[in-house]
């Protein structure tokens with residue numbers, strides 16, 4: 151048996167591959183447009199249970215052939231451009247990549263599911279990995295987002311993600327295509343792109359460069375350890391109900407500035423030879439991102455009750471292990 155994932159050379163997809171391979175012998179087909187994937191660098195492509203194709207999800211000709219060859223029983227769609235700042239500069243590119251290109255992929259997988267005689271149609275799933283950002287933003291005292299919260303995306307990235315979520319819903323309602331959509335909070339852990347907050351702060355600090363913090367740093371995010379997120383996806387594969395959404399949160403709300411200070415304090419204990427007394431001396435407030443959402447917070451009661459998943463990792467311990475990994479790598 152085989153599963154197909156997209157975006158497996160990125161941060162969450164790659165962590166998912168690692169977790170999957172530690173638990174299964176089932177082959178993974180990874181479709182990712184990135185040429186020099188982390189997977190290749192780490193020799194995971196040589197593993198007979200992982201085959202990476204460096205193509206765009208919109209390449210329906212090539213993907214049709216891949217589907218014919220491997221007959222995957224499940225698809226997990228991680229692939230997306232995921233940087234909010236970049237989306238503010240290139241909105242059309244984000245809409246094209248995350249919505250239009252993904253729509254071609256969705257339609258291809260739908261036709262594969264409809265016409266395939268080999269796979270078990272009832273057990274097939276298309277898992278769409280979305281974000282909490284589709285719900286918009288919260289004020290500090292608002293209750294967290296749940297699965298019935300109206301969407302209210304406020305930047306081109308979250309607009310592109312929520313548009314694709316709606317398209318996925320339409321395939322469920324129109325054709326009973328077994329789509330499940332997840333909405334997770336900010337992930338952290340190994341292999342994340344260096345331009346995301348936690349790796350960026352570590353990189354700047356250990357190179358004794360200024361650590362930029364947007365605006366007054368009062369924005370609140372809920373941090374989810376990527377391994378916990380990947381375990382949630384495993385639960386959804388096993389027990390998730392088609393047509394449902396699942397929110398996946400970490401229960402670790404923290405202001406950006408407090409997170410940056412915490413990272414600096416951890417680094418103070420890990421790195422002795424340094425050009426500054428304390429790393430937080432490097433913190434510099436910079437002009438805020440336009441339309442910067444104040445707070446995201448997720449209510450994960452549904453996935454806890456229905457699928458028996460909850461985020462298990464201790465935030466500080468996972469953060470320390472993540473920081474140690476970045477220092478080493």
Ligand SMILES: NC(=O)c1ccc[n+]([C@@H]2O[C@H](COP(=O)([O-])OP(=O)(O)OC[C@H]3O[C@@H](n4cnc5c(N)ncnc54)[C@H](O)[C@@H]3O)[C@@H](O)[C@H]2O)c1
Nearest residue numbers: 157159160161162182183184206207228229230281336337
């Ligand atoms: N990282 C987070 O904190 C977070 C939070 C909520 C939701 N998400 C969602 O999770 C998914 C994975 O995020 P990530 O952090 O791993 O991002 P990432 O940028 O590290 O990885 C995304 C991968 O998708 C690939 N990709 C993008 N567009 C593609 C296309 N058209 N065809 C083929 N490959 C394509 C990229 O090459 C990259 O390897 C995304 O859908 C993102 O919206 C991420």
